[in-house]
Amino acid sequence: MSWRVTAPGRVNLIGEHTDYNGLPVFPIAIDRDVRVDFRVLDDPVVRLDSPSARFVPFAFQLKRPIEAAVQGDWSNYVRAAARGLLEHGVPLERGIEGTVTGSVPIASGLSSSSALVVASALALLKANGVTLPRLELAALMARAERFVGLQGGGMDQAACLHGVAGHALRIEFDPLRVTPVPVPEGWRWVVASSLVPAEKSAGAREQYNERARQCREALTASVGVVAGGRAANSGNRATSTAATYRDLVSAPDSDGLLSRVRRILSPVLFRRFRHVLTEGSRVALAERAMRDGDMRRFGHLMVRSHESLRDDYEVSTDDLDAIVAIALDAGVAGARLTGAGFGGCAVALCDDGTVAPLMEALTARFYQPRLGNPPTRDVMFVAKPSEGAVVQEA
Secondary structure (H helix, E strand, O other), X not given: OEEEEEEEEEEEEEOOOOHHHOOOEEEEEEEEEEEEEEEEEOOOEEEEEOOOOOOOOEEEEOOOOOOOOOOOOOHHHHHHHHHHHHHOOOOOOOEEEEEEEEOOOOOOOOOHHHHHHHHHHHHHHHHOOOOOOHHHHHHHHHHHHHHHOOOOOOHHHHHHHHOOOOEEEEEEOOOOEEEEEEOOOXXXXXXXXXXXXXXXXXXXXXXXXXXXXXXXXHHHHHHHHHHHHHHHHOOOOOOOOOOOHXXXXXXXXXXXXXXXXXXXXXXXXXXXXXXXXXXXXHHXXXXXXXXXXXXXXXXXXXXXXXXXXXXXXXXXXXXXXXXXXXXXXXXXXXXEEEOOOOOOEEEEEEOHHXXXXXXXXXXXXXXXXXXXXXXXXXXXXXEOEOOOOEEEEO
């Protein structure tokens, strides 16, 4: 018997670089996916190939320890899934043999790598007759993917497993929770590639990990200042020390907090700190705007998010900035980079009447000068909020 796992990519609408800081995110699973067509093997081995010449066939044994291939090798995402399951105590006595295909543009900030991790885990679980709760599996795969060397959060795996057609997802952490939020009728999400790969398994990995490290340093350094401010505001009564960004985002005096922290952090650490706090606040405001059907308010928050990612978190690029500027000139409600940055894609929010003018403007002002041709459907497309990963008989 043959099986197929279909695991979607995702577009993050707002809440960038907040998941690994313990703050919510707000993505959609999209109608682009990674597919693994496989048959079950009696031996504990994985053998996968791809029709793309970019991805060479590979095989490895399902026994601990599972060693990594060379950095950047696509098999590491499958190895990460298997390693995570084995370390979680899942017996993998049977393996899989099959082919990986997909429609998620690779290295575009749309989570093709996490989709492959999730698809591989679901295939191995199916082969061994094991079922895990989806929240448990999402958290497990978020930890497992760090095997490739990227210190990421848990947004991608949770969005891939919990997508709901026509809905965005508020994803919270510690503990992991997913709340579907209906996307209003007529809201359209246009995804546009900057034409620069966002290779988080390669060049951008160290920059990404550096941002995560800077956020931890900023939080550690700010704890005493935050506690002191709370004590002063409470008449020097004893107060608990804030230890998480979630505590700080919920603090009533965010402006005063930023003013105090600015005095003790280096300029770089303060910019990182300010992005995390303001972006964390924008997620709740964006969810409220979506539930209210207020496209302009949601779009404004997207623009503020992009400005913060550009100026405070410093993960945007000239090309991403150009796409956002062209999109706003074309009359969209809002636009921002999506994903980690350092390349990849931007996403724009518009209504039905703005989709065509937006695409025409991007073609004329961004893609034609760079490509000499109109963009393909992998470069610019309308993304639909879609269902999460599924396993079906092929």
